[in-house]
Amino acid sequence: MGLSHRTRVVIGTADCDALGHMNVARYFALCNQNGFAMQTAMGWNPGDTVDGQRLSFAVVHSESDFKSEVMEGEALVVETDISEISNRSATFRNRIWREDGAPVFESHWKSVLLDLETRRAAHIPEPFREALARYMTL
Template identity: 35%
Template structure:
């Protein structure tokens, strides 16, 4: 199995702080968007959130490793893989890479535990089998 492409963008100057690099909030915004891409990929997209099953993944824990700074104009892309699927939760790995000549560079890696939320009851709920199967299709090993 393999991780999936969950985003591509250029780092905007407005996403950078007075130190001249992308600030922490920007990295989190990038992976937040990647999380919505993953939800869409597994059948929990916008139609589901607004009217369908009314379920969505919510982050309950995260660990982040910043490996290199991002600068205005950097072209980046995100890859997301699933490390584990539980009864109500999924552990995802989001990675951000800088695309560059001579080889891309891993600049951020985050591990996120997310629970499937029933958006009406506002509480965690069991992951349906069809969603679980789609999440399993995105499984990666922890060392890949």
């Protein structure tokens, strides 16, 4: 199995909604932040200019399962890896669980590599493809 990027977070008051649990938008925000952190760890900062191009992934399709309610003060682990890489896209697998291993959320995001100048899908450069491949799951 490949690498994964993990981040530990503690859910605060601002993460929760009027119902007293973590708001749905926060699940996606945690995965998005973790995915950007993973890319930065690869040496590919989202939005940076590399070889004359400003590139970043943009989600075009997502499928998600909410497995458990999360309350203020709970400590969670957010994990991101990659399940598929094609010429212009990658599918990111995001999982959130409690520190005891109980699952909270899982989501798969198909994302195209976007040229931020032309606003069109771009081919994944070979050095970036190699970095992404290290995070591939079996």
